[in-house]
Amino acid sequence: MTRSLLIFLGAFAAISMSFTALALLPGLQLSTIEPTPGTDDYTFEEQRGREIYIRDGCLYCHTQQVRPDGFGADIQRGWGSRGSFPGDYVYDETHQLGTMRTGPDLHDIASRQPSRDWHLAHLYQPRSVSPGSVMPAYPYMFEVKSRSNVLPSDVTVPISPEYAPPEGKVVVAKEEALYLYDYLMTLRLEPLEENRDG
Amino acid sequence: MPASDADREPTTPGMPPGSTSETLEANWRRTVDHSTRWPVIAFVSSSVFWLLIGSVLAIVASLKFNMPDWLVQQGWLTFGRIRPAHLNTVIYGWISMAGVGVGTWLWARLLKTRLRGRWMMMTSVALWNVGMLLGTIGILIGHSRAIEWVEMPYYAFAFIVPAMLLVVASFLLTLQQRRVKHLFISVWYLGASMLWGPFLVVAVLLPIYSGVPEATANWWYAHNILGLWITPAGLAAAYYFIPKVIGRPVYSYHLSYLGFWTLALFYNWAGVHHLVGGPAPQWVVTVSIVFSVMMIVPVVVVAVNHHMTVVGHFKKLKYSPTLRFVVFGAMSYTAVSLQGSLQSLRSWQEVTHFTHYTIAHSHLGVYAFASMIMFGAMYYIMPRVTNWEWDSPRLISIHFWTTGLGVGAYFTALTIGGVIQGLQMLDPSIDFLTIVDDTKPWLVVRSVAGSLMTIGHFVFAYLLYRIIAKSGERRDGPVYFHPAPAGLFGSSAGDGSSRQAPSMDADSEETQDSPGL
Ligand code: HEM
Ligand code: HEM
Numbered sequence: 001m002t003r004s005l006l007i008f009l010g011a012f013a014a015i016s017m018s019f020t021a022l023a024l025l026p027g028l029q030l031s032t033i034e035p036t037p038g039t040d041d042y043t044f045e046e047q048r049g050r051e052i053y054i055r056d057g058c059l060y061c062h063t064q065q066v067r068p069d070g071f072g073a074d075i076q077r078g079w080g081s082r083g084s085f086p087g088d089y090v091y092d093e094t095h096q097l098g099t100m101r102t103g104p105d106l107h108d109i110a111s112r113q114p115s116r117d118w119h120l121a122h123l124y125q126p127r128s129v130s131p132g133s134v135m136p137a138y139p140y141m142f143e144v145k146s147r148s149n150v151l152p153s154d155v156t157v158p159i160s161p162e163y164a165p166p167e168g169k170v171v172v173a174k175e176e177a178l179y180l181y182d183y184l185m186t187l188r189l190e191p192l193e194e195n196r197d198g
Numbered sequence: 199m200p201a202s203d204a205d206r207e208p209t210t211p212g213m214p215p216g217s218t219s220e221t222l223e224a225n226w227r228r229t230v231d232h233s234t235r236w237p238v239i240a241f242v243s244s245s246v247f248w249l250l251i252g253s254v255l256a257i258v259a260s261l262k263f264n265m266p267d268w269l270v271q272q273g274w275l276t277f278g279r280i281r282p283a284h285l286n287t288v289i290y291g292w293i294s295m296a297g298v299g300v301g302t303w304l305w306a307r308l309l310k311t312r313l314r315g316r317w318m319m320m321t322s323v324a325l326w327n328v329g330m331l332l333g334t335i336g337i338l339i340g341h342s343r344a345i346e347w348v349e350m351p352y353y354a355f356a357f358i359v360p361a362m363l364l365v366v367a368s369f370l371l372t373l374q375q376r377r378v379k380h381l382f383i384s385v386w387y388l389g390a391s392m393l394w395g396p397f398l399v400v401a402v403l404l405p406i407y408s409g410v411p412e413a414t415a416n417w418w419y420a421h422n423i424l425g426l427w428i429t430p431a432g433l434a435a436a437y438y439f440i441p442k443v444i445g446r447p448v449y450s451y452h453l454s455y456l457g458f459w460t461l462a463l464f465y466n467w468a469g470v471h472h473l474v475g476g477p478a479p480q481w482v483v484t485v486s487i488v489f490s491v492m493m494i495v496p497v498v499v500v501a502v503n504h505h506m507t508v509v510g511h512f513k514k515l516k517y518s519p520t521l522r523f524v525v526f527g528a529m530s531y532t533a534v535s536l537q538g539s540l541q542s543l544r545s546w547q548e549v550t551h552f553t554h555y556t557i558a559h560s561h562l563g564v565y566a567f568a569s570m571i572m573f574g575a576m577y578y579i580m581p582r583v584t585n586w587e588w589d590s591p592r593l594i595s596i597h598f599w600t601t602g603l604g605v606g607a608y609f610t611a612l613t614i615g616g617v618i619q620g621l622q623m624l625d626p627s628i629d630f631l632t633i634v635d636d637t638k639p640w641l642v643v644r645s646v647a648g649s650l651m652t653i654g655h656f657v658f659a660y661l662l663y664r665i666i667a668k669s670g671e672r673r674d675g676p677v678y679f680h681p682a683p684a685g686l687f688g689s690s691a692g693d694g695s696s697r698q699a700p701s702m703d704a705d706s707e708e709t710q711d712s713p714g715l
Contacts, residue, residue, distance in 0.1 A: 004373060004381060007381075007386055010462060011389075011390040014463050015394055017466075018418065018467045019466075022486070023411075023415035024415075026414045030410060057281060061277075061278075063552060065477055067475045072624060084476070086410040086479075089409040090408075090409055092412075094412070095409060095410065096344065097477075099472060101552035101623065102634075104630050131631070133266070134266045134634055137266065138270065140271060140273050
């Protein structure tokens with residue numbers, strides 16, 4: 001056997017084995033997993049919101065994985081009543097586990113902060129509700145309208161005076177912001193009866 | 199070793215009758231270098247183009263931490279799109295194309311034969327650039343897939359995967375025509391990465407993953423693109439240029455085999471150390487931690503080999519740009535990898551995992567190691583493919599100090615800031631917004647450091663333009679930071695020059711090719 005063939009075969013064997021073990025086997029192992037209680041398939045609106053979360057890269061600053069008790073301080077911080085399990089993600093076609101916490105974990109945000117007004121104001125201008133935050137504002141998900149042009153179906157967003165638009169104008173959420181809110185409200189970790197090991 | 203290889207060895211084509219063996223060597227080397235000319239120029243200049251784009255995106259991303267209300271009116275400027283656009287341009291545009299450009303030149307040189315399939319390389323560069331353009335625009339207009347390290351949409355990879363395969367084809371054709379008995383260790387690394395790279399990309403693009411298993415596949419991929427695609431190109435270059443410029447064989451050739459095989463066997467199991475403490479099955483995480491720690495073996499082996507080759511020749515760093523960049527990179531490789539092995543431990547991950555500390559580690563790897571080695575390699579290669587010398591030692595020096603100090607400050611600031619951030623997050627009595635506030639000064643340092651690095655990149659791009667366009671005065675002999683004392687770099691060493699007299703140019707590749715020496 002020539003040296004180059006040996007290198008080739010060795011290199012190929014190495015990568016194929018780890019591919020099988022790390023990329024394929026976990027899929028098989030978890031293929032029969034049940035969704036955890038409270039984990040449901042996404043509705044149309046929630047899925048749209050999830051696509052916006054993906055499109056605008058919330059993942060680069062927010063994780064969706066609560067660390068288990070005894071590892072880190074997530075539970076003590078109030079980021080969830082339990083650690084995350086694989087069953088929490090069964091409907092996630094594109095995983096959004098994340099690796100960075102420039103902002104807090106969001107896997108249980110719906111329990112922690114259910115208010116729609118808060119979320120919409122936060123998206124429009126994070127510093128209006130979280131002073132000192134470095135999160136970008138998302139004004140393009142909102143429209144600033146004259147109060148007289150507001151339609152009955154419009155969702156207006158109360159903004160603190162410091163960041164509010166000029167007199168006579170109001171902030172109205174576009175569909176994007178509402179869908180995103182709908183998606184965030186799916187992020188909830190229901191407590192489990194027994195403590196299963198993922 | 200097939201007999202045919204040995205047979206081919208002495209029959210070097212283009213042998214002028216009556217020439218000495220030294221001019222003969224110089225002549226075939228010129229032929230071989232010449233055969234790589236357009237592919238190397240095309241890949242190198244494209245890579246630097248993407249480096250510039252990636253740097254501008256990086257600065258914008260970094261400044262957004264300092265001014266979160268800057269450039270927020272339009273979706274395409276939001277941090278969550280600029281940031282993946284940065285990663286993808288620098289990983290698939292800059293460092294990958296640079297690796298292919300440098301690798302191509304090394305491949306032909308080390309196999310002592312002309313590059314075959316040049317049209318494939320030229321087609322590849324075109325496809326690759328189209329793919330990068332579509333991918334970058336795709337992310338910015340909202341088609342990001344938000345799978346870390348594979349954010350570019352499928353339609354971008356539809357160009358990039360064939361581009362990679364064309365490179366592989368050209369490499370294989372060239373390999374078939376090799377005129378050497380021994381395959382120098384750089385050839386091993388490059389050859390293996392040519393298998394691993396396309397394998398990885400195709401595997402991760404398969405539409406078969408979701409949920410937690412998708413995360414393990416994702417990190418298996420991302421870690422391997424670093425370890426089995428980017429790292430081999432960097433190590434191949436370091437293994438070639440350190441002995442070459444110093445004029446002394448690799449410290450221990452046997453160790454280099456050990457280093458290669460342990461890397462090939464251990465690295466690819468380590469990826470799930472990115473998910474420590476997360477919901478992935480425990481056994482996968484544990485396996486990855488074990489292999490991460492085992493990576494100490496190849497890393498130490500490579501470190502011994504590289505650093506022991508340099509020992510006793512440090513004063514050459516004062517003169518040779520190639521050596522200075524490459525040795526900087528090789529030292530960073532040791533640092534980033536040992537850091538990596540330690541930080542994959544659970545107790546370490548508990549503190550640093552979700553913090554800016556990781557970003558510092560990233561740039562120590564892809565920048566201080568991989569990018570710096572690529573710069574050094576380009577300083578050596580470009581004069582040989584263009585037949586022209588670098589324009590200005592002063593600008594090269596500016597390039598070195600801006601990037602070297604820049605990445606040093608970047609790493610130091612985010613490491614300190616990240617550890618503080620990690621420790622604070624473990625203390626639930628510290629309010630989250632206080633933690634955010636405390637990271638701010640370190641993020642300002644990052645913006646300053648990044649601006650320095652970006653200045654360096656533009657300086658380098660200018661130098662590259664000058665050498666490709668053959669601007670300025672024709673220089674005699676290689677460009678050193680300071681005039682090198684006569685005899686410091688022997689006839690077979692140094693940065694060499696595009697235009698040395700053939701007899702001066704004769705270095706014997708054998709010193710490195712054969713383990714015995
Ligand atoms: C023995 C070798 C190495 C080991 C064991 C190792 C280990 C690790 C670990 C555990 C992480 C995850 C950190 C976290 O998320 O908390 C990481 C991230 C990273 N490493 Fe390494 N590392 C090694 C070498 C390298 C090298 C040589 C490079 C560059 C060429 C590199 C580049 C990166 C990058 C870019 C990331 C960040 C990935 C991301 O989060 O997007 N590492 N490494
Ligand atoms: C011009 C100087 C540079 C600056 C200012 C810079 C800045 C940044 C910023 C702001 C991020 C995002 C960090 C976050 O999400 O918190 C980032 C990520 C990253 N950059 Fe750079 N960058 C620079 C050059 C480079 C180069 C040349 C490379 C590759 C060769 C590179 C590779 C990466 C990688 C791999 C990540 C992802 C890190 C991770 O996920 O852990 N950067 N960079």
